[in-house]
Amino acid sequence: MRRFTLRTGIRWKITLAIAAVGALVAVALSLVVHSAARVSMLESAREAQLANVNVIARFVEAGRKPVLGAKVNDPELPAALREKARSGRRGTYIQESRKGVPEVWAAVPLGNGQVLSLHNEFKESANMVRDLDRALVVGSISVVVAGAALGVLIGGQISRRLRKAAAAAQRVAHGDPDVRVRDAVGGVVRDETDDLARAVDAMADALQQRLEAERRVTADIAHELRTPVTGLLTAAELLPPGRPTELVRDRAQAMRALVEDVLEVARLDSTSERAELQDVALGEFVSRRVTALMPEASVRVVADEIVSTDPRRLERILGNLLANAARYGQPPVQVDIEGRVVRVRDHGPGFPEALLREGPSRFRTGSTDRAGVGHGLGLTIAEGQARVLGARLTFRNVAVPGGVDREGAAAGAVAVLWLPEQAPTATGSFPIIKLSE
Incomplete structure (x- = not known):
């Protein structure tokens, strides 16, 4: 109850x-x-x-x-x-x-x-x-x-300080390393709110240092693995043709892709990535990229719009969303473009509940319905690239028509990319790119 x-x-x-x-x-x-x-x-x-x-x-x-x-x-x-x-x-x-x-x-x-x-x-x-x-x-x-007026006055002051602290803590949670709760609270009065702000700042600093240390270790390990993996790929090319050689090459390629993904995640975690903006016709751009990456997917342009974004990062997001739909979902895969919104839908068992509740997590692929292979880095990278673009990436499941016939059943997974109206950085803007065949 x-x-x-x-x-x-x-x-x-x-x-x-x-x-x-x-x-x-x-x-x-x-x-x-x-x-x-x-x-x-x-x-x-x-x-x-x-x-x-x-x-x-x-x-x-x-x-x-x-x-x-x-x-x-x-x-x-x-x-x-x-x-x-x-x-x-x-x-x-x-x-x-x-x-x-x-x-x-x-x-x-x-x-x-x-x-x-x-x-x-x-x-x-x-x-x-x-x-x-x-x-x-x-x-x-x-x-x-x-007494009530005095309570409103005193409670209002405490409430404002707590709301400022909560807003600053939210900004810290969303990855802004320069925010300090104590500075956001301010004021002349010193009370328990300041103690709370100092504790949150200390916790945020400790977490930031730990995350930075983990990022550096991850980046260093991945960087050190690039050389032996490259050597392994070169050596595999010298092996005689045959099934064992194909298996070695396949695993070496998978290891190389994993190392590159880990390096990309480490770069995105550093919050030092910046978008190189260009003006792009979103409908035309997405249609051509989807056709090149997944020819069997259907594309529908409801409303086209010119957006200022980073084409390389946008293509990376689309590629990862399509790869996730192909690996864990079921055909047909549909891509809809409506203004600044891009939707990628498959007709598989849907996203795991943990992903819908907490968002993508590296090295976690979710339930067995959508897992079995992979390392959970595709959606993590897509979300990180969207954050660099100032965009928002959301995930949801489509309900089964006529009601749910079993617990957790879904009629497909939908990933929605919301591009911002304003550019996230001021690195420059270029004329509209007309993509040719």
């Missing part, structure tokens, strides 16, 4: 966290202030009410009538307060009225065994508490909004 994942930016996570903390703090403080204010006001009301009933009691004991709404033996007097007064003690009692306004009772015993009581609704206290609650709500909302 596929898990549901919610993708959000660090800016909004920080904003949400600060706003949530601000809301919790504001609510907690509001409750404390509300409770403390209410208790303080009610205590003041108790003291005032008790003082008033004491004054009225002295007037009643002097023979005067109760004033300010005080009553003797009030039947509505709460039972708990009545019992307390009859026991000879003074007291107060608070109860909520039907309107939600607190009523404060005060009662004192009289000399003749009667109880004098006084009660009032403290609307002023209720209004003050209500006004205080409004102020607390407004203050809490202001705190949350201010």
Whole structure:
């Protein structure tokens, strides 16, 4: 079962966290202030009410009538307060009225065994508490909004730095050796982002040094093998005719081709290769080259266009794509040219999943459906040459019509070369080349 994942930016996570903390703090403080204010006001009301009933009691004991709404033996007097007064003690009692306004009772015993009581609704206290609650709500909302704004500001700065670091890391991953994540992040503030940038730069430098060392070793080995392989080919030519001689020559030729491919891969890995540009009519150029390299392949020019590219490297890419289709695919092989896009399709079992997922890899030919011979350098070289041209080489499989009848089945493999609209270098441009027979 596929898990549901919610993708959000660090800016909004920080904003949400600060706003949530601000809301919790504001609510907690509001409750404390509300409770403390209410208790303080009610205590003041108790003291005032008790003082008033004491004054009225002295007037009643002097023979005067109760004033300010005080009553003797009030039947509505709460039972708990009545019992307390009859026991000879003074007291107060608070109860909520039907309107939600607190009523404060005060009662004192009289000399003749009667109880004098006084009660009032403290609307002023209720209004003050209500006004205080409004102020607390407004203050809490202001705190949350201010915290959210601060979170957006802080999170935005961190997010921008991380995005710059990610963009720089992507450029490093795509083979730009001059990019440094620490320089791309910049800024005056020093935080964990700088530590991450330094770590990525250190890792990129270490990987670059290791790749450069491997490239040099590979190039040196291949270069040293050229001389003995050439000698082996020369010696094979001197052998008497026969089947053993043909086998020796064939293997020597295969070894020579492998050495040349390894040298070419090493040169492409060095990122020092530059395209020698010429203006070429792409449809005419591809049609003639495909006819020369694979006469049985069909060519269709949907839309021709003049492109500025390196004809030698473009021919190398086409040759490797056609050789891959002939070796691992099945006929017919179709080549379509549409503007700056060249498609090469066969009708074989399709590209391996590893190649579709990770791209071409040297010395790996994929599954047994498309393997068995070769060293996996053809598509690697084609991709490297496309990179020198500033082009993009993609791979996909064609689905079986009517649905897939078995796992991994395909109706053919398609390699697509996307040539750029602008030349990758400024090495010069020449008039359109008219290729002759």
